[in-house]
Amino acid sequence: MAQMMFKKQSGYIINIWGESMVYKALTIAGSDSGGGAGIQADLKTFHQLHVFGMSAITAVTAQNTLGVQGIYPLPVEAVEKQIDSIAVDLSPDAIKTGMLFSEDMIECVAYKIKQHRWTRVVVDPVMIAKGGSRLLKQEAVEALQRHMLPLAYVLTPNIPEAEVLTNMRIDTLEQRKEAAKKLHDMGVRYVVMKGGHGEENELVDLLYDGEQFYEWKSKRVHTKHTHGTGCTFAAAITAQLAKEKTIYEAVDVAKRFIQAAIEQTLQIGGGHGPTNHWAFHE
Numbered sequence: 001m002a003q004m005m006f007k008k009q010s011g012y013i014i015n016i017w018g019e020s021m022v023y024k025a026l027t028i029a030g031s032d033s034g035g036g037a038g039i040q041a042d043l044k045t046f047h048q049l050h051v052f053g054m055s056a057i058t059a060v061t062a063q064n065t066l067g068v069q070g071i072y073p074l075p076v077e078a079v080e081k082q083i084d085s086i087a088v089d090l091s092p093d094a095i096k097t098g099m100l101f102s103e104d105m106i107e108c109v110a111y112k113i114k115q116h117r118w119t120r121v122v123v124d125p126v127m128i129a130k131g132g133s134r135l136l137k138q139e140a141v142e143a144l145q146r147h148m149l150p151l152a153y154v155l156t157p158n159i160p161e162a163e164v165l166t167n168m169r170i171d172t173l174e175q176r177k178e179a180a181k182k183l184h185d186m187g188v189r190y191v192v193m194k195g196g197h198g199e200e201n202e203l204v205d206l207l208y209d210g211e212q213f214y215e216w217k218s219k220r221v222h223t224k225h226t227h228g229t230g231c232t233f234a235a236a237i238t239a240q241l242a243k244e245k246t247i248y249e250a251v252d253v254a255k256r257f258i259q260a261a262i263e264q265t266l267q268i269g270g271g272h273g274p275t276n277h278w279a280f281h282e
């Protein structure tokens, strides 16, 4: 009886032995006090996709739709402890990394991912917030290339991030493909290059799996409310991977998730408002 009630009240699967099968995902990222990006966007996205969300916070930002007013990195030890607490008790099915900020933090996070043998790792190489504030120190780029790219099952750069990581200029679709190949050669298993930056009416997100390119095309929504699009998109991929979906299925859902979240915008805040994490239903 208790089990039946449990089944009825929750959205997740009960296996034939009556055990609950809860998929879990961990985000290692910065907190956005405004709730539209970072840890907050990740947890909302995991939840909406029926994945139990956990977090290890790397930095606290004072942030809203108008911009970033302050950045307060946590001590590396605090991040290590959060990750270890999760690892010993709640083993995540997939991991996402976002704002890592400094070289020390990158080294610590990479070490912990290896130590805990986590393999379904989505690395969102967050560098600069929409208003222009740096969320990754300039001198930490090399550490990101060296330590995080070889651990990335999926890397989700936007075009400016792909330019920095590959040290090449990207104007055309051909150059995007060349950059994706370079990133693959740097150790990334699947490269998902986002096409949000630019002015074209049609957006193209690109997936490279080492052999072929796959494209997801969508209509640009003409809105200024795109705060946290990158975090939300990468978090949706992570949630789907936690549920043992393939990368192709994961990107497919993430694309539909972010399109709905941007189309059905919330219109809150005086600047670049957040996306709507309630909009998409599986």
Ligand SMILES: Nc1ncnc2c1ncn2[C@@H]1O[C@H](COP(=O)(O)OP(=O)(O)OP(=O)(O)O)[C@@H](O)[C@H]1O
Pocket: 037, 128, 129, 130, 157, 158, 159, 194, 195, 196, 197, 203, 204, 205, 218, 219, 220, 221, 222, 223, 226, 227, 228, 229, 230, 231, 233, 255, 258, 259, 262
């Ligand atoms: N105006 C838009 N209309 C429709 N889709 C968009 C729009 N802007 C971004 N996207 C989609 O949102 C996802 C995130 O892309 P984007 O390039 O904006 O990431 P980002 O720059 O990393 O975001 P962030 O500013 O959060 O760091 C991609 O799937 C992209 O195609």
Ligand SMILES: Cc1ncc(CO)c(N)n1
Pocket: 029, 030, 031, 032, 037, 038, 039, 061, 063, 098, 099, 126, 128, 129, 130, 135, 227, 228, 229, 230, 231
């Ligand atoms: C904390 C945080 N992470 C990522 C982004 C990128 O959108 C942001 N604005 N803030």
